[in-house]
Amino acid sequence: MCTKLHNKEHVIEALHRAKFTFPGRQKKHISENWGFTEFNADEFENKMAKKSLIPDSCGIKYVPNRGPLDNWRVLLSLDL
Structure with missing residues:
Protein backbone atom coordinates (compact mmCIF):
# COMPACT_ATOMS: atom_id res chain seq x y z
CA MET A 1 0.00 0.00 0.00
CA SER A 31 10.14 1.52 2.66
CA GLU A 32 12.71 4.28 3.04
CA ASN A 33 12.45 5.10 -0.67
CA TRP A 34 10.60 8.05 -2.15
CA GLY A 35 7.55 6.63 -3.94
CA PHE A 36 8.51 3.98 -6.47
CA THR A 37 12.01 5.38 -7.04
CA GLU A 38 15.31 3.89 -5.94
CA PHE A 39 16.23 7.02 -3.93
CA ASN A 40 15.42 7.80 -0.30
CA ALA A 41 13.69 11.08 0.56
CA ASP A 42 16.87 13.08 1.26
CA GLU A 43 18.61 11.89 -1.91
CA PHE A 44 15.49 12.60 -3.95
CA GLU A 45 15.19 16.21 -2.74
CA ASN A 46 18.92 16.87 -3.28
CA LYS A 47 18.91 15.40 -6.79
CA MET A 48 15.78 17.33 -7.75
CA ALA A 49 17.42 20.56 -6.55
CA LYS A 50 20.54 19.79 -8.61
CA LYS A 51 18.33 18.91 -11.62
CA SER A 52 19.83 15.44 -11.91
CA LEU A 53 16.27 14.03 -11.72
CA ILE A 54 13.58 15.24 -14.10
CA PRO A 55 9.86 14.46 -13.68
CA ASP A 56 8.67 12.22 -16.50
CA SER A 57 4.85 11.79 -16.43
CA CYS A 58 4.31 9.29 -13.59
CA GLY A 59 8.01 8.62 -12.90
CA ILE A 60 11.37 10.32 -12.97
CA LYS A 61 14.25 10.41 -15.40
CA TYR A 62 17.83 10.33 -14.12
CA VAL A 63 20.24 12.68 -15.91
CA PRO A 64 23.73 11.14 -15.70
CA ASN A 65 26.97 13.10 -15.76
CA ARG A 66 28.02 11.29 -18.94
CA GLY A 67 26.95 11.48 -22.56
CA PRO A 68 26.67 14.08 -25.31
CA LEU A 69 26.53 17.68 -24.13
CA ASP A 70 23.70 18.48 -26.55
CA ASN A 71 21.37 16.00 -24.82
CA TRP A 72 22.35 17.38 -21.42
CA ARG A 73 21.66 20.97 -22.50
CA VAL A 74 18.25 20.03 -23.87
CA LEU A 75 17.24 18.29 -20.63
CA LEU A 76 18.38 21.20 -18.46
CA SER A 77 16.72 23.79 -20.68
CA LEU A 78 13.28 22.24 -20.15
CA ASP A 79 11.14 24.47 -17.96
CA LEU A 80 10.01 22.08 -15.22
Whole structure:
Protein backbone atom coordinates (compact mmCIF):
# COMPACT_ATOMS: atom_id res chain seq x y z
CA MET A 1 0.00 0.00 0.00
CA CYS A 2 1.45 3.37 -0.98
CA THR A 3 0.45 6.43 1.03
CA LYS A 4 1.72 9.76 2.32
CA LEU A 5 3.91 9.78 5.40
CA HIS A 6 1.37 11.51 7.65
CA ASN A 7 -1.12 8.64 7.04
CA LYS A 8 1.35 6.00 8.23
CA GLU A 9 -0.42 5.23 11.54
CA HIS A 10 -3.81 4.81 9.83
CA VAL A 11 -2.38 2.42 7.24
CA ILE A 12 -0.65 0.31 9.88
CA GLU A 13 -3.89 0.08 11.85
CA ALA A 14 -5.89 -0.80 8.72
CA LEU A 15 -3.45 -3.58 7.83
CA HIS A 16 -3.54 -4.82 11.42
CA ARG A 17 -7.33 -5.11 11.29
CA ALA A 18 -7.31 -6.65 7.81
CA LYS A 19 -4.95 -9.45 8.82
CA PHE A 20 -7.78 -11.22 10.63
CA THR A 21 -9.64 -11.71 7.32
CA PHE A 22 -6.74 -13.44 5.52
CA PRO A 23 -5.30 -16.82 6.49
CA GLY A 24 -1.60 -17.08 7.17
CA ARG A 25 0.92 -14.49 8.21
CA GLN A 26 1.23 -11.12 6.51
CA LYS A 27 4.41 -9.07 6.66
CA LYS A 28 4.52 -5.28 6.74
CA HIS A 29 7.45 -3.43 5.19
CA ILE A 30 7.84 0.33 5.41
CA SER A 31 10.14 1.52 2.66
CA GLU A 32 12.71 4.28 3.04
CA ASN A 33 12.45 5.10 -0.67
CA TRP A 34 10.60 8.05 -2.15
CA GLY A 35 7.55 6.63 -3.94
CA PHE A 36 8.51 3.98 -6.47
CA THR A 37 12.01 5.38 -7.04
CA GLU A 38 15.31 3.89 -5.94
CA PHE A 39 16.23 7.02 -3.93
CA ASN A 40 15.42 7.80 -0.30
CA ALA A 41 13.69 11.08 0.56
CA ASP A 42 16.87 13.08 1.26
CA GLU A 43 18.61 11.89 -1.91
CA PHE A 44 15.49 12.60 -3.95
CA GLU A 45 15.19 16.21 -2.74
CA ASN A 46 18.92 16.87 -3.28
CA LYS A 47 18.91 15.40 -6.79
CA MET A 48 15.78 17.33 -7.75
CA ALA A 49 17.42 20.56 -6.55
CA LYS A 50 20.54 19.79 -8.61
CA LYS A 51 18.33 18.91 -11.62
CA SER A 52 19.83 15.44 -11.91
CA LEU A 53 16.27 14.03 -11.72
CA ILE A 54 13.58 15.24 -14.10
CA PRO A 55 9.86 14.46 -13.68
CA ASP A 56 8.67 12.22 -16.50
CA SER A 57 4.85 11.79 -16.43
CA CYS A 58 4.31 9.29 -13.59
CA GLY A 59 8.01 8.62 -12.90
CA ILE A 60 11.37 10.32 -12.97
CA LYS A 61 14.25 10.41 -15.40
CA TYR A 62 17.83 10.33 -14.12
CA VAL A 63 20.24 12.68 -15.91
CA PRO A 64 23.73 11.14 -15.70
CA ASN A 65 26.97 13.10 -15.76
CA ARG A 66 28.02 11.29 -18.94
CA GLY A 67 26.95 11.48 -22.56
CA PRO A 68 26.67 14.08 -25.31
CA LEU A 69 26.53 17.68 -24.13
CA ASP A 70 23.70 18.48 -26.55
CA ASN A 71 21.37 16.00 -24.82
CA TRP A 72 22.35 17.38 -21.42
CA ARG A 73 21.66 20.97 -22.50
CA VAL A 74 18.25 20.03 -23.87
CA LEU A 75 17.24 18.29 -20.63
CA LEU A 76 18.38 21.20 -18.46
CA SER A 77 16.72 23.79 -20.68
CA LEU A 78 13.28 22.24 -20.15
CA ASP A 79 11.14 24.47 -17.96
CA LEU A 80 10.01 22.08 -15.22
